[in-house]
Amino acid sequence: MNKKITSAIIAVILGFTVAIIFAMILGIKNGSNGLQTYMPQDILVPMFKSFSGIDLSGKEAFNPRYIGEFIVAAIPLILTGLSVAFAWKTGLFNIGSEGQLMMGSVAATLCGLYLDLPIIIHALVCIIAAGIAGFIVGYIPGYLKAKFDVHEVVTCIMLNYACLYLANMILRMQPGFTNEKTPPIKDTALLNSDFLSSISGGSRLNWSILIVIVALIVYWFVINKTTFGYQLKAIGHNKNAAEYAGMKVKRGVAMSMGISGVFAGLAGAVLVLGIFGTGRALPGFEEYGYNGIAVALVGANSAIGVFFAGGLFSILQVSQPLLQYVGIPRDIAVIISALIIFFYAIPLLYEKYIDRYAKKREEKRIKVQQSTDSGGGE
Amino acid sequence: MDSIVSNIGLTFMYSTPIIIAALGGLYAERSGVTNIGLEGIMLVGAFVSASLCYFLGLNASGGFYGNSVIPWLCVLAAGIVGALFSIIHAIASIKYKADQTISGTALNFLATGLTVFLAQIIFHQQRTPMFNNDFIRMKLPATNIPVLSFIRDVLCSTYSPFILAIILALISSFVMKKTKFGLRLRACGEYPQAAASMGVDVIKTRYIGVILSGLLAGLAGGIMVLTADQQFNSGTIHGFGFIAIATLIFGKWNAWGVLFAGLFFGFSNVIATFSGSFEIFSKVPEEAFFMLPYILTILALIITSGKSGAPKAVGEIYDEGKR
Secondary structure (H helix, E strand, O other), X not given: OXXXXXXXXXXXXXXXXXXXXXXXXXXXXXXXXXXXXXXXXXXXXXXXXXXXXXXXXXXXXXXXXXXXXXXXHXXXXXXXXXXXXXXXXXOOOOOOHHHHHHHHHHHHHHXXXXXXXXXXXXXXXXXXXXXXXXXXXXXXXXXXHHHXXXXXXXXXXXXXXXXXXXXXXXXXXXXXXXXXXXXXXXXXXXXXXXXXXXXXXXXXXXOHHHHHHHHHHHHHHHHHHOHHHHHHHHHHHOHHHHHHOOOOHHHXXXXXXXXXXXXXXXXXXXXXXXXXXXXXXXXXXXXXXXXXXXXXXXXXXXXXHHHHHHHHHHHHHHHHHHHHHOOOOOOHHHHHHHHHHXXXXXXXXXXXXXXXXXXXXXXXXXXXHHHHHHHHXX | OHHXXXXXXXXXXXXXXXXXXXXXXXXXXHOOOOOOOHHHHHHHHHHHHHHHHHHHHHOOOOOOOOHHHHHHHHHHHHHHHHHHHHHHHHHHHHHOOOOHHHHHHHHHHHHHHHHHHHHHHHXXXXXXXXXXXXXXXXXXXXXXXXXXXXXXXXXXXXXXXXXXXXXHHHHHXXXXXXXXXXXXXXXXHHOHHHHHHOOOOHHHHHHHHHHHHHHHHHHHHHHHHHHHOOOOOOOOOOOHHHHHHHHHHHOOOOHHHHHHHHHHHHHHHHHHHHHHHOOHHHHOOHHHHHHHHHHHHHHHHHHHOOOOOOOOOOOOOOOOOOO
C-alpha cells in the first residue's frame, strides 16, 4: 500500500481516537442515571447516521435525506480541498481559500441578482464570475510571493479578513438587503433540482455535483497530463532546478495561487447558487477554507484522495448538529479535524511501525516464496 | 485634545498584545522554529484568563488580595497554559520533525475547537460569560508640569499591561544581544549545525525558544481579552496572532523593531475603531475601516521585503548530520 495513504488512514484513526478519549475525560453529561461521561458510541452513532441515514441504535428508520445533505456538505469541502492541494503541488500553502471563497460567493450573488440570461447560461456565467473573483484574490498572495518574497501564509490570512469585510460591505450595499441577506437571486441562476431533491428524501442536493465532477477531472488532467502541471510540480519539488531548466518560476508561483483561488471561488458559487440562493453577510469565517487544508492534507493532494477526504470531513461537518442534539458540543468535530492534521504532520511518530510491519510482511512473503520454490523443485 | 489622548491610549491598548505576542514569535523564530500557531496560543490564553477572571470575579470583594491583582493572576495563568499548549508544537516540530507551518496550523485549529468545546462544557454556551474584574485604566496623580501632564493623561487613558509590553521588549532586547542564552538562541536559528559543533544543545535551546513563545503569546491573549473585550468568544483574537507575525517581520526580528512595528499596527486598529468620529469619513462604510489593519499589514510586508533580517535556518528541520 502507498505510504501516503497509510499515513492518512493512521492520522484519521489517531485523530478520532484521541478526540473521543478527550471527550470521555472532559465531557460530563446529565444522563438518565445521574452524571455520566460520553462513551465512544455517543459520538460514533450520530456520526454514522449523519452520512448513511441509518440509525444504528435502531430508534429511527433509514432516511435518505441524510445522504443527500452529506453530499451537499462534501461539495464545497472537495472544492476548497482541491484549491489547497493545487497550490501545494507548487510548494505553496494556500490558507486563503476562505477569502477566495467569499469573493466567489459575492461575484456569483451579484451576477445572479442583476443579469438577465436564459437558464443554464445564467448559472454558467455566475460560476465563471465566481471563478474569476477567486482567481484575483488567489493571485494577489501568489504575485506578492513571486515578486517580493512575502510569506503567502501571512498575506492569505490578512486577505481572509479583508475579504470578510469587503464581501459584507458589498452585499450590504445592495438594495433590498435585509436580515443579513440579499434578496433571493434569480431562478435562472439557481442550481436547484427537484429531481435530485426528491430521490434524496427532500434534501438540498443540487446540480453542483456536476461542478465538482468537472473540477476533479480538470484538476487531475492539469496536474498529471499537461506541461503546465508538470512545471508547477517541478517548481514545488525544487525551485532552483526548475529555474535552471528554463521554467518561469515566478509566473508559475503566481498562476498556481490564482488557479488555486479558482477552485475556492467555485466553492463560493456552489454555496450561493446551490445551497442558500442568496448572498449572506457573515459575522465570521465559516471555516470552509480551513477545512480545505485538512481535506488536501489527508487526500495527499491527489484528485481521488481529495474526493474521499472531502467525504470524510463532510461527515465531521454534517454530524455536528446531531452531536449537539445528544449534548456533545459540536466543536468536537473541529478538534477531530485539528488532530488529524496534527497527526498527519508527524509521520515520524508512527512511520517506524509501518516500516517494521512492511518489513515483516516482506520477510514472510520471501519465506513463503522460498518454501513454495523449494516445494516446486521436489 | 481629548480625542488625541484617548486615541493614543487605544493605540497602546491594541499594541500591547501585538507586541507581546510578536516578542514570543521572536524567541521561537530566533531559535529556528516558525510559530504560525501564535494565534491559537493567544486564543487559548484568552479563554483561560477570561474564564478565570469570571470565576474569581464572582466572589471578589476586594479581600486580602485586592481586585486589582485578579487580572494579573488571570494573565499569568494564561501565560502558563499558553506555554504548556506550545509544547505540542515544540514536540511536533522539533522531536518529530514536522513541517512547522502545518503543525502551527493544526495548533490554530485545535485552539478554536478546544476553547469553544470547553466553553460549552463549562458554561453551556459558545462563549464565556461577561467578566467584571478585568484591567482598569491606569490611575496616576495629576500634575501641572506641561509635558508630564500630557504623558500622564495618555497613560491614564490606557491599561497597565502596556508598561509590561515595554519592559518585556527591553528585557528581550537585552537577552538577545547581551546574554549567553541569547547568543546561543540566535546561533541555533542561524546555523544550528555550527552551534552544535560548539557544544550548544540545539534541541534544548529550540524547546526553550518555542515554550517562551507560548508563554508570551498566552500572556498576550490573556491581556487582549481582559483589556479589549468583555467576554471570550472564538473571534476574540481575530487575526492578531498573524498580525504579530507580520510585526515580527516588519520589525526585522529584533525587539526594538517589534516595539515600534507593534505600535504601528496598534494604531492601524484605532483608525478602524474611531473612523466614525470624523465628519469626512461618515459616508464610508465602517467595513472599509475594519479592512484597514489587514491591508496595511500586507503593505508593510511589501515595503520590508527584500531586506529581511530573518534567521537563516528558520522553518528548516534540524538535521544533525547536515554540514
